[in-house]
Amino acid sequence: MRNLRAERATDVAALADNARSIAHAACGREVIAVVKADAYGNGLVRCARALKGEAAMFAVATASEAKRLLDAKICLPVLIMGALSKDELRAAALLDGASLAVSSLAEAAYLDRMAAAAGRRIPVHIAVDSGMHRFGFAPDSKTIGLVATFRGVAVEGIYTHYARPDDDAFTRRQCDVFCDAVERLKARGMNFRFVHAAASGAVCRGVGLCGNAVRVGLALYGCGDLPGLRPVAAVTARVLCVRTLERGDGIGYGAVFAAPCRMRVAVVSAGYADGVPLSLSGRGIVLVGGTRCRIVGAVCMDVFFCDVSAAGEVKEGDAVTVVGREGKAAISLEEQAALAGTSPYELSCRLGRGGR
Secondary structure: OOOOOEEEEEOHHHHHHHHHHHHHHOOOOEEEEEOHHHHHHOOHHHHHHHHOOOOOEEEEOOHHHHHHHHHOOOOOOEEEOOOOOHHHHHHHHOOOOEEEEEOOHHHHHHHHHHHHHHOOOEEEEEEEOOOOOOOOEOOOHHHHHHHHHOOOEEEEEEEEOOOOOOOHHHHHHHHHHHHHHHHHHHHOOOOOOEEEOOOHHHHHHOOOOOOOEEEEOHHHHOOOOOOOOOOOEEEEEEEEEEEEEOOOOEOOHHHOOEOOOOEEEEEEOOOHHHOOOHHHOOOOEEEEOOEEEEEEOOOOOOOEEEEOOOOOOOOOOOEEEEEEEEOOEEEOHHHHHHHHOOOHHHHHHHOOOOOO
16 A cells, blocks of 8 residues: 555666666676665665666565565566575575575585475575675685585675775775685686675775676665765655644653744654654754755654744645755755664665555
């Protein structure tokens, strides 16, 4: 059901343009488009269709996400990169068209048995731990090389994750560790269709680019300093009513806000159930009629309040932009996330997702 309280619009043309800008910045490397978490809240299948002509592969976190893409017949390979339980691995092994990340010999052995049961070879990408220390093989070519001895798996790619993409020196060290591991594996006779390390932060900074592909998520959706990126998501809600507060009046739970003077406050049709963080209470900025208006009082489950005293005539039904543009005024996902004290990743996955 469409969410009539907080509506999220996705500009798929901007998404495709962003992919082209990323490929250019990555010096023509292929783009592995990260569309996990429902394409960061922008709609998995809709975004994948828009990226079909720009991406070489999609990356997701779960077998169910991969199945949705494969069922949509978009006809691009899908890489499942999440840490999966054995039940999820068993389900993933049955998906023709999906590749799986493998982080250990035990995982490779399990996939080998699943491949035998399914009567197929399972394409895998080998995860190398170059310094993040989350998942992956230590950069030991002898151990990693044993993956190729399992008949049920076909080594298609190799990759690593950068832990601190805003730290150029740390990223370069990780890149060196990864590239050295790849070269030693090639010397042992292993070849890889995809070699990928750089995610959005590294691509935007031009640091740690290696291999023949980049694996990007947030930059695809318009976040980052890369020239040419355009925001993909816009989130709007509606004015439910406008209240006039006298000096000293409070509004909302706990009356945590007291009007410093006579003012007009709009009650807006979105709250933390719709992904508007509680931490935006008294801090967030929204657009009403092209005017930047501050969120006041505590964000509630179903509504929040904003000071519209400077916004001219405001009435029931008027649009309130939480993320997006109104004329020359804009509030970006990055700016709103900073005001909320969170990351654009988290806010992108939450905003406008209530579907109530």
